[in-house]
Amino acid sequence: MESLTNRKRVVSDKPMTFLEKLYLPAIWGGMFITLKHIFKKNHTIKYPEEQRVFAPVYRGMHVLKRDEEGRENCTACGLCAVACPAEAITMVAEERKKGEEHLYREEKYAASYEINMLRCIFCGLCEEACPKEAVFLTDRIVPTEFDRNDFIYDKSVLVEPINDRIDITKRQNTGKRGVI
Amino acid sequence: MDTALLIEKLVLVVLLFLVSLGIAAYSTYFERKLAAWIQDRVGPDRAGPFGILQPIADGVKMFMKEDFTPKNADRWLFILGPGIAMFTALITSSIVPWGTDLYLFGRTIVLQVADFNIGILFVFGTISIGVYGIMIGGWASNNKYSLYGAIRASSQMISYELAMGISAITIIMMSGSLGLTDIVKSQHGMNWNIFYQPVCFLVFFICALAETNRAPFDLPECESELIGGYHTEYSSMKLGLFLFAEYVSMFVSSAIISILFFGGYNFPGMDHFSGNTLALLSVLVFFAKIFFFIFVIMWIRWTIPRFRFDQLMHLGWKVLIPIAIINLMLTGIVIAFHEGWFLN
Numbered sequence: 001m002e003s004l005t006n007r008k009r010v011v012s013d014k015p016m017t018f019l020e021k022l023y024l025p026a027i028w029g030g031m032f033i034t035l036k037h038i039f040k041k042n043h044t045i046k047y048p049e050e051q052r053v054f055a056p057v058y059r060g061m062h063v064l065k066r067d068e069e070g071r072e073n074c075t076a077c078g079l080c081a082v083a084c085p086a087e088a089i090t091m092v093a094e095e096r097k098k099g100e101e102h103l104y105r106e107e108k109y110a111a112s113y114e115i116n117m118l119r120c121i122f123c124g125l126c127e128e129a130c131p132k133e134a135v136f137l138t139d140r141i142v143p144t145e146f147d148r149n150d151f152i153y154d155k156s157v158l159v160e161p162i163n164d165r166i167d168i169t170k171r172q173n174t175g176k177r178g179v180i
Numbered sequence: 181m182d183t184a185l186l187i188e189k190l191v192l193v194v195l196l197f198l199v200s201l202g203i204a205a206y207s208t209y210f211e212r213k214l215a216a217w218i219q220d221r222v223g224p225d226r227a228g229p230f231g232i233l234q235p236i237a238d239g240v241k242m243f244m245k246e247d248f249t250p251k252n253a254d255r256w257l258f259i260l261g262p263g264i265a266m267f268t269a270l271i272t273s274s275i276v277p278w279g280t281d282l283y284l285f286g287r288t289i290v291l292q293v294a295d296f297n298i299g300i301l302f303v304f305g306t307i308s309i310g311v312y313g314i315m316i317g318g319w320a321s322n323n324k325y326s327l328y329g330a331i332r333a334s335s336q337m338i339s340y341e342l343a344m345g346i347s348a349i350t351i352i353m354m355s356g357s358l359g360l361t362d363i364v365k366s367q368h369g370m371n372w373n374i375f376y377q378p379v380c381f382l383v384f385f386i387c388a389l390a391e392t393n394r395a396p397f398d399l400p401e402c403e404s405e406l407i408g409g410y411h412t413e414y415s416s417m418k419l420g421l422f423l424f425a426e427y428v429s430m431f432v433s434s435a436i437i438s439i440l441f442f443g444g445y446n447f448p449g450m451d452h453f454s455g456n457t458l459a460l461l462s463v464l465v466f467f468a469k470i471f472f473f474i475f476v477i478m479w480i481r482w483t484i485p486r487f488r489f490d491q492l493m494h495l496g497w498k499v500l501i502p503i504a505i506i507n508l509m510l511t512g513i514v515i516a517f518h519e520g521w522f523l524n
Contacts, residue, residue, distance in 0.1 A: 024382075027484060034483045038217040046222070 056170050059122045059137040062115055062158055063166045067105055070162040073134035076110035083129035088119035106132075113158060117142050117151040136168045184287060192293055193274070200273055203474075204427035205235035211427075211478050218482045242420035250413050254320040261317025262414065262421035268310035269428035275299045276435045277361050279445045279463035283456055291463065292361065299360035300348055303436060304341070307391055310429065311337040314393075314400055317422065318410035329409025332489065333400035336390055339496035340397075344387035346504035347380045350511050351440050364444035369451065372443040377511070381441045383504045388433045390496070393426060395481035399489055434473035435466075442469050 019025060045052050054060075065073050076093035094111035096104050103109075126135050145151055160166045209224065209231065216223025224231035249258055274293040282289040296302050311333055318330025351373055352358055355366040367373055374381050390397040401409040411422045438444055445462035453461055487495070516522065 031479060031483045034218045034479065037220055038214070040220055042216075042220045042222050044222040046225075 054139045056173075058139045058171065059124045061117075061138055061140040061142045062120075062126070062153075063136050063138050063140075063168065064113065064155065064159040065134055065136060065168070066160060066162060066165075069102070071101075071103060071105040072109060072159060073105055073132045074110045074113065075104075075106045075108045075132055075134070076113070077108075077131065079129040079131060080126035080135050083125040084120075085123060085125065086119045086121045088116045088121075089126060090114050110155070113155050115153050115158065117153055118148060136166075137171065138166055138168055139170060140166075188287070188289055189293060192289075192291070196273055196278075196293060197270065200270055200428050200431060201424075203431050204424055205239070207427040207430060207474060207478075208238065208423070209234050210474075211481075214475070214478050215482050218479075239420070242417050245416040247416035247418065248413075250322060252322045253413065254322070257316050257320035258413075259418070261313050261320060261410075262418045262425070263313070264316065265310060265313025265425040266421045266428070268306045268313065269425040269432065272303055272306045272429070272432045273435065275302055275360055276432070276439065277364050277444060278466060280459045282459040291459065295359060295361050297357075297359045300352060300358050300363075303360075304345060304348070307429075308337065308341060310425075313422075313425065314410045317414065318400075321410070321413035323413050325406045325408070325412045326410050329400040329402070329406050329412070332402075332406075333393065333410060336393075336397065336399060336492060336496075339493060340387045340390040340500070343383055343496060343500035343504045344391065346501065346508055347377075347384040347387070348440065350377060350380045350504075350508050353508075353511055353515055360439055360444075364439055364446065367443035367446050369446060370443070370448040372441065372446070374441040377441070377507070379503060379507050380511075381437075383500050383507070384440065385437060386495075386500060388437060389477065389480065390492075392429045392433050392477075394430065394477055396484040396487050397492060398481075398486060399492060402486065404486075430474060430477055431470065434470045434477065437473050438466065438469040444469075 067073055074091075076091050078091065078093075081089040081091060091113045092111045093108055096107045096109055122137065124137050127137050142151075212234070213223040213231075215221075224234040227233040227237045249255060275296055276292065277295070278291040280291070282291060314333040315330045318326040318328075318333070321327075351363065354373060354376065355363045357363060357366075389395075393400050399409075400406075401411065406412065411419050414422060445466040447462070447465040450458060450462065
């Protein structure tokens with residue numbers, strides 16, 4: 001077949017010469033290469049002190065957003081749970097009572113909302129499915145735990161605090177998703 | 181036997197024990213560091229400055245782990261295995277001459293625990309017993325991987341001990357004595373055996389790698405195929421002893437290689453010194469040589485991939501032994517010629 005790239009290498013099985021059969025020159029060559037690497041710069045990032053800079057599109061731990069008045073955006077429509085390929089999301093819907101208007105933006109809300117972080121594959125499909133701009137993935141890392149049950153995050157972890165909002169603009173303003 | 185000699189030897193034995201263990205401990209640290217450098221990594225750097233306390237942390241960890249014995253294992257042999265491995269690794273250092281004589285308190289102190297006139301034979305004897313540690317450990321574990329490791333260890337020992345012995349005989353012919361002291365003294369100054377016997381050195385060095393189960397001949401453990409080989413079932417400090425014995429024997433075999441081929445404690449220009457200065461310098465030079473060989477052995481481990489078992493056997497029986505025998509015969513002819521056998 002005609003080679004288009006001109007990078008083709010013909011494999012030959014010619015018998016080895018005496019020098020090649022000795023293997024020693026090849027071994028010394030190899031040892032010289034490893035010796036050179038001893039003096040090369042290492043590329044280790046010493047994690048707790050140094051942290052790798054995340055890409056702007058990094059998909060980490062989820063957040064359930066509130067609107068400007070501090071009301072939860074989520075209406076428990078369940079689209080994120082349907083979209084989730086790992087079956088990590090579950091929720092229970094509840095109707096908003098009188099006097100709860102300052103807590104929930106619409107008349108239906110999620111009484112419980114749980115994401116199993118061990119099942120989650122951080123694909124971001126929940127974020128894409130959400131019609132209410134409620135669930136987003138952030139650049140936060142899911143911390144380690146000793147108990148598997150501790151990885152099931154409920155609303156107390158997922159909903160952002162009113163006074164300490166989670167910034168999601170970095171990931172959202174990458175140009176791929178349009179500017180918020 | 182006078183008391184002073186007894187004390188002197190006891191101090192030397194204890195010192196040697198501590199030095200062997202200390203060097204073995206820091207070999208583990210240095211091995212990990214070297215591996216890291218070769219692979220463009222940092223290596224252990226958390227325990228103390230530059231990770232210098234890592235061996236202590238490792239030791240504590242080994243002791244704290246659960247000491248597990250498999251249900252169907254042979255209990256006593258299971259305990260005996262690592263013991264033998266460690267014991268034989270340590271005892272070989274007793275006949276190594278560490279330096280020239282030291283003069284203290286009006287006495288001449290020989291820096292050698294025991295000067296056997298059959299030193300080399302003692303070395304080979306203890307090294308061959310060393311494989312029993314691995315064999316017994318692998319057999320007693322009652323695990324097929326361990327058994328495979330044990331079988332490999334024993335067959336590897338048998339095939340490499342021959343070539344090693346023959347190359348040692350060549351050196352014995354050169355120096356005319358089996359005692360390590362005489363072998364060292366015959367290489368006074370820069371008159372090292374490596375300049376007369378480079379091929380013999382190569383054979384001996386390859387065999388020494390195989391005898392200490394170091395890469396590329398670490399088939400008895402062989403993580404990828406045998407999951408640790410003979411120490412698959414071991415845990416806690418028994419595993420620690422096995423791993424430690426490997427480093428101790430690496431230290432000792434580096435010492436033996438230095439003695440046989442690189443003049444032991446001899447160094448060029450040693451005639452300008454005398455007395456205790458010479459003794460101290462010679463010990464330092466000897467340790468420098470040992471450290472160099474430990475470095476080379478580690479360097480080889482992180483360069484060359486492991487042999488396949490049939491390649492290992494092929495190299496041992498069909499390559500190294502013929503080379504060693506031919507070298508032995510040529511040396512014999514040259515020595516005979518030198519002695520004037522063919523002249524009349």
